Amino acid sequence: MSTALGSNRGTHPAIDETAAGTARPDPRRRPRRSKHRPAWEDRPTALGTGAKVIVLALIVLAVVYPLYTVIITSLSTTAAVTEAGGLITVPTELTTAAYRQILAGGIVTRATTVSIGVTAVGTLLSTTVSILCAYGLSKPSSFGHRPILFVLLITMFFGAGMIPTYLLVSNLGLIDTYWSLILPGAVSAFNVLLLRNFFMGIDPGITDAARIDGAGEWRVLGQIVLPMSKAVTAVVALFYGVGYWNAFFNAMLYINDNAKWPLQLVLRSYVLQGVTLPGSGVGQVDVATGAVTGLPVKMAVMVLAIIPVLVVYPFVQRHFTKGVIFGAIKG
Template sequence: MTFKHSRFDRFILGFVYMLLTLAVLLIVVPLVYVVIASFMEPTALLNKGLSLNPADYSIEGYEKILSSKSMLNGFLNSLFYSAMFALVTVVVSMFAGFPLAIDGFVGRRFFMILFIVTMFFGGGLVPTFLVVKQLGLLDTVWAVIIPGAVNVWNIFLARTFFKGIPKELSEAAKVDGASEARTFFSIVLALSKPIMFVLALYAFVGQWNSFFDAMIYLENSRLYPLQLVLRSILIQNQVSPEMIGDRLAQAELKRLSEIIKYASIVISSLPLLVMYPFFQKYFEKGVMVGSLK
C-alpha cells in the first residue's frame, strides 16, 4: 500500500531528513578525521593536514603508545575498573530491584521514597570525599568502584523489568515449594539476561569514560585509569617522556605529540566499539522491555 503525502508532509519529511543528515555528519566527520589523522606521518599532518597520499601515512603514533607503560597500565586499570563496576552495579540493581517489584514486600513504599530522595538530593563532593577517606578507601581501586556503583535509576530500571515478568511463573514455583530466593535465582535471573546486559553496558561505558573520581581519590599514578592518562595528553599537553624518548629534541616532541593524541583517542574507544555488537540484541530488548511500565 502506498501513501500520498501532501506538499506540507513532503516539506516536513525533507526537513527531518536534512536534520538527520546534518546530525550524522556532525558525528561521523570528527570520527573519520581522528582515525585518519592517527595513521598519518607526523610531519605531513602538521604541514599538509589530512592527505590521501599513501606516502604520508605511518603507524608511528600507535608504536609509541603501545610501547608506553603508562598507557598500557592505564588501559588495564580501566578494564578492571569498568568490569568490576559493571559487576557490582548489576548485582546491587538486581538484588534491590527484585523485592521492590513484589507487591507484598513490607516497607516497599518506604524504600521507594528513600531511593527517590537520593535522586534529587546528594551529600556533595566534600562529604563524599570525607566518607571515602574515613572508610580507608583513598588511593585504592575501591575508591573508584564502590562510591558510584549503586545507581537508583538502574535499580528502578531492574524493578520495572521484574514487574513485566508474568506473576504466574512465580506462583507456579511457589506451588512446587520454591522459596522467594529459589524463584529469584532459578527463574527470574534466567529471564533477566536482557536487563542485566543493559545495566552492565551502561555501567561499563560510564566507568570507562570516567576520570573525575580517579582524579579526586587516587594519588598513585600506577592506579590511574586510561582516561586520566588520556586527559593529561589531550588537555594538559603532557606527553609521557617514554613515548617520545629522553634524547629527542623539543621539535621532535611537537612533531609526535599530535599523532599520539589522535592514536590515544582511537585506542581508548576500541573496547566499546568491539563490545557493542555483542550486546546489541540484549541492549535493544532490555531497553524496550524495561520501559513498558
C-alpha cells in the same frame, strides 16, 4: 419468463456493477488517508522516503567523519600533521609510530589494564547489586519496601556533595585504592528503578507456580526471572560498563599515584592539559619514521579509549530499545 429473469438479473448487485461500468479499485493506487487515521500510518511516499534517506545519511556522516579524522590523524606522522595544520582528512603517509610510541612507554598499557579491570569488576558488582535491590523492591510485601524505595528516589534528586563524599571515602581508607573508583558510584537509582519496573511486569502466575513446586526466592530469581530479563539486564550492564570506562573524575579526586590512573585520566592529561607523564614513552623520537610526540599521539590515545566501547556496543545494541521500553513501562 425471460422478462422475469431479466428483471432479476438487473437487480443483482454484481451484475448491476458490471453493467453500470463501475471500475474496480486499482490495488497499485495509493489509498486516500482517512480523516480519522494519523499521518504516520500512511504508506510513505517516494519523496518522504528519499528525505529520510538523506537525513539519516547526514546523521551517519556527522558521526563517522570525526571518528575517521581522529583515526587518520593517529596514523599520520608529525610532519604530515604540521603540513596540514591540524587534523588530517586525506592521508598522505600512514604509520603506526604513535601507537608503538605510547604502548612502548608502559603507562598507557598499564592505564588500559586498570580501566579494563575496574570496568569488569565494577560492572559485575553494580549489575548484581542492582538486580538484587530491584527484585526485592518489586515485591510490595518485602521488608522495608516503602522506606528503601523512598530513600532510593531521594538520591536521584539530591546528592551529598563532593566534600562529604571525599571525607567518607577518606575515612573508609579507600584513598589510592581501586575501590575508590568503584564503590562511590556502584549503584544507580535509575538503573534499579528500570529493573524494578521490568520485574513487576512479569506475570506473577509464573513465579507463584515455581514457588508452589518448591522453588525458593534465589531459584526463582536465577532460573525464572533473570532468563526472562536478558534484554533489560544487558542494557543496565551497558550503562554501568560505559560509565566505568569513561569515568575519570573519581580517579582525579581519590588516586594520587600515577601508576593507578585509568586510561581516561591519562587521556585527559595528554589531550586537555598537554602533560607528559614519566615513563609514558612520549617525547621519544621514532628513528625509523621520524615521528615525534604531538597530535598523532593524542589521537592514538583517544582511539585506544574508544575501541572497547565500539567493540562491545554492537552486541548489546539489539537489546537496547527493548530493554529500555519494557523496563520503563509496567505491564
